[in-house]
Amino acid sequence: MQGTYKTSGCLTAKTEVMTMHDTATAVVPDAVRFDTKVVVVLRDDLLPWQELNATAFLMSGIATSEPGLVGEPYRDSEGNAYLPMLRQPVVVLTGDGGVLAAARERALGRGIPMAAYTRELFSTGHDGANRAAFASADAARLDLVGLAVRGPRNAVDRVVKGARRHH
Template sequence: MNDATPPVRFDTKIAVLIRDDLATWQRLNATAFLVSGIGTAAPEVIGGPYADADGTGYLPMFRQPVLVLCGGKEMLTAAHRRAVDRGLTMSVFTGDLFATGHDDANRAAVRAVPKDQLDLVGLAVYGPRNPVDKVVKGARMHA
């Protein structure tokens, strides 16, 4: 690993905002689902495949850091509204999804609720740095 390489400043940002009252397993589960949506909707964020020194291949990952933040229910509601207003690429995870068992049921659970009434427990947003920063303004780094 070469630490002499200057850091790259990306023009875009990936941010995940998770509700702060979730159990640890729920935070991790929701985060994994949320970022998978960003990777499929914005393929430019995916880097190249990995390989170790023995030639064992590994899947590609994001080409840039993912900022993981947390906040209360009101914070998620406000961030969701700001992301929608700015037309940013976003994935959502609602409380109902913890009780579903497959993708079709997940989509049906979200589809059944108007956007202003979603029980948001997490969202991931991708876009230009400044608009993403404005969406997650006031959230704190996840510990």
């Protein structure tokens, strides 16, 4: 699904110089404001392993949805390499089934790309089975347990209206 919004990443970035023990300096971001927002909404009746599983799968959809969303690889002080991660923060919210269904409808109506995870996917074992389970489900009656969206900040806020911060 193709969105019609800007995807430049961030609007402003302030920097400041920090001194550590008066011998080294580093430039670190003070405040970065992204013009897009990433939100995962999880059903509020999931077990902890289900929350983590659904979040991991949903974020894989967001991270691969557009070039440039993932940053550069990480390296520690010894030069060991680590995989790159998403360049912007992710907000995790919760809500009941009605909140997720409404968020799905609003995202569809606004053309906001989304990843969706249904309860049935907890019992499948591979990508083909996941796709088959999803394809056989009635779109209007998806048993959503998780939804991830990325889009303009204000639009995403409207999509996830009614969800609350995850604890």
